[in-house]
Amino acid sequence: MNHIKKIDIYRYLDKECSDSEQYRISEHLKSCSECNALYSDISSIYSRLNSIEDIHADDLFTERIVASTQPKPAPLKHFAFGFAVTIAVIISVSAGVFITDLLGTSADYYADNSENTLTISSLSDTPENTLIDALRELSEDTR
């Protein structure tokens, strides 16, 4: 008769055997006093381990741990959104400055290069009908 290996008795007690193996060991233990004695000895370890009492964390355990945590940095998606907004603002401001500079340069160019050229400021200050009159006068003067 083949005796059961010790490691198989542990697996049997741990319920880690297949159904057929479980059955084979169970049947063998019924008929083999030697293996049965070993089985009893090994199972007493399980009983002794079960006799170790559990402990409980004290009432302030959770609060103490939560109080020890460091705040987490903002999640990446918030960073990404903030980054996109910042870039959009920078582009808008840069574009605005560029356009303003461009208009300013054009007005200066025309003011500096022709004494007969109307300045941007005079254009903007002139109502529509007066503007037409001013253009006519300019045209007559140049003839």
Add this chain to the structure above:
Amino acid sequence: MDNLSDEKLIALTAEGEDNAFRIIVDRYRDRIMNTAYKFTNEYDLAQDLSQEIFLKVWKYADTFRHDSSLSTWIFRIAYNTAVNFKNKNSKHSNADIDLINPKFIAQDETAKRTNKRRIEKLKEEIAHLPERQRMALILKHFEGYSYSEIAEIMKTSRKAVENLLYRARETLRKSRGELL
């Protein structure tokens, strides 16, 4: 929020939601404390170890990948933290030494007290097992994990777990003979 699943709670924890983290600690604190206590056999040390474990859960919550249960993931952190845990202040008191002195035990006449001493002795024996054997034993006998689950927690094979458990329990079985 108390009714939320572990997976939802850890997702909120990853976003810095400390109320979600508080619930996770409440759910697992006794299990982690017991594991830490059985691993160290010292209450104060177990508290320090448990705190370190939960602070890692908070810190690394965003690395949880949902490919295992939160329980397995937390116990994996517990295992890694426990084996690396350095205790500079750990020392046994005289009372502890008396408890494991066979002469002292032999003189004890009442069965109840003898049984208590045996349990203390067993706890000492567990605490002196090699770390991997000790953790496998704790996960099997006190947490009820299967060999496969322990293998997942300890990042090893099922067969290796079987061998770790075999060696741990054989050591306890033989040492019991010395005590009796």
